[in-house]
Amino acid sequence: MAKYNIAVVVxxxxxxxxxxxxxKAAEKLFPADFSFTTVRIDDLxxxxxxxxxxxxxxxxxxxxxxxxxxxxxxxxxxxNRSFPGxxxxxIDHASRPYGQSAWAGKPAGVxxxxxxxxxxxxxxxxxxxxxxxxxxxVLGQPEAFIQAKDGVFNADGSAGDGIKTFLQGWVNxxxxxxxxxxx
Numbered sequence: 001m002a003k004y005n006i007a008v009v010v011x012x013x014x015x016x017x018x019x020x021x022x023x024k025a026a027e028k029l030f031p032a033d034f035s036f037t038t039v040r041i042d043d044l045x046x047x048x049x050x051x052x053x054x055x056x057x058x059x060x061x062x063x064x065x066x067x068x069x070x071x072x073x074x075x076x077x078x079x080n081r082s083f084p085g086x087x088x089x090x091i092d093h094a095s096r097p098y099g100q101s102a103w104a105g106k107p108a109g110v111x112x113x114x115x116x117x118x119x120x121x122x123x124x125x126x127x128x129x130x131x132x133x134x135x136x137x138v139l140g141q142p143e144a145f146i147q148a149k150d151g152v153f154n155a156d157g158s159a160g161d162g163i164k165t166f167l168q169g170w171v172n173x174x175x176x177x178x179x180x181x182x183x
Contacts, residue, residue, distance in 0.1 A: 002032070002033055002034055002035035003033040003034075003070075004033055004034045004035070004070045004071060004178055004179075004182065005034075005035050005036070005037060005068060005069050005070055005071075006034060006035070006036050006037070006069055006070065006071045006072065006073050006178070007036075007037050007039050007065055007066050007068075007069035007071070007072050007073070007106075008023050008027075008036050008037065008038045008039065008073045008075070009039050009041065009072065009073065009074050009075070009087065009090065010023055010038065010041075010075045010076075011041075011074065011075065011076035011077055011083055011084045011086065011087035011112075011123075011127075012075075012076075012077045012084065012086075013041065013042040013086055017077070018077070018113045018114065018115075018148045019075040019076065019077050019112060019113055020075070021113075021153055021157060022075055022111065022112070022113045022146065023038065023073070023075045024157055025153060025157060025158055025159040025167065026073070026075075026111070026159070026167060026170075026171055028158055028159070029159065029164075029167060029168050029171045030171055030175065031175060034175065034178075036073075037065050037068070037069060039062055039065045039066065039090075040058070040061070040062070041062070041086055041087065041089070041090040042086065043058045044056075044058050044059060044062065044086075044089055044090055044093055045058070045059070046089060047089050047092040047093050047096070049096070052096050052097035052098075053097070055093070055096075059093045059094075062090060062093060062094050062102075063093070063094050063102040066094050066102035066103060066106070067102050069106060070106070070107075070178065070182045071106055071107045071108065071109075071174075071177075071178040071181075071182065072103070072106050072107070072108040072109070072136065073108070073109050073111070073174070074087075074108060074109070074110045074111070074112075074127060074131075075111055075112055075113075076110065076111075076112040076120055076123045076124060076127055077112060077113075077114050077120060077123065078112065078114050078116065078119070078120040078121075078122055078123035078124075079123070081122040081123070082122060082123055082126045083120075083123040083124075083126055083127045084123075087127070088130070091103070091130060091131075091134070095134055101134055101135070103131070103134045103135070103136050104134060104135040104136065105135060105136070105137070105181075106136060106137075107136075107137050107138075107139070107177050107178050107180070107181035107182065108131060108136050108137065108138045108139065109138070109139045109170075109174040109177065110124050110127055110128060110131070110138055110139070111124075111144040111146070111170065112124055112144070112145070112146065113146040113147070113148050113152070114146075114147070114148060115147065115148045115149075116147065117147060118145055118147075119144075119145030119146050119147050120145055120146075121143075121145045124143070124145070137177075137181060139173060139174055139177045141173070142166075142169065142170055142173060144166070144167075144170050146163060146167075149162070150162070151163075
């Protein structure tokens with residue numbers, strides 16, 4: 001049985017999302033003592049502070065999945081030089097009501113892929129700022145700004161020659177990060 005359950009949050013709800021593919025490719029590179037729960041964010045209502053005292057079922061599910069995890073992995077696209085609103089909505093829901101954040105203290109990794117030459121550099125920086133406020137220790141190095149192009153994924157969805165060595169190194173650093181924080 002896996003010792004470390006990681007909540008995977010993909011900031012894209014697009015059917016053929018590059019970030020969903022990257023998440024699945026990365027999961028294949030982890031050691032056997034890691035398992036993954038991909039948290040659903042596409043069914044969350046828009047965050048409204050009026051609902052803090054009576055959170056919806058999807059919000060309770062999200063918070064429960066995060067609470068049960070020993071770590072977090074965020075895979076984010078970049079929209080208009082930031083991370084998507086659907087991801088911000090999920091972060092806001094799971095951090096509320098004030099003082100009852102499900103995110104706090106969970107070691108995180110932030111990574112992303114897009115067609116742009118700078119990958120998701122700006123989105124990741126904005127996401128890191130939000131996570132810092134929420135007391136989420138985020139792996140600082142290596143940063144991973146991956147450009148979607150030929151060779152990134154193999155036909156079976158695994159990491160292609162274009163990123164496999166780099167992605168394995170990133171995964172190894174994240175594994176060490178989680179073990180440092182969780183024990």
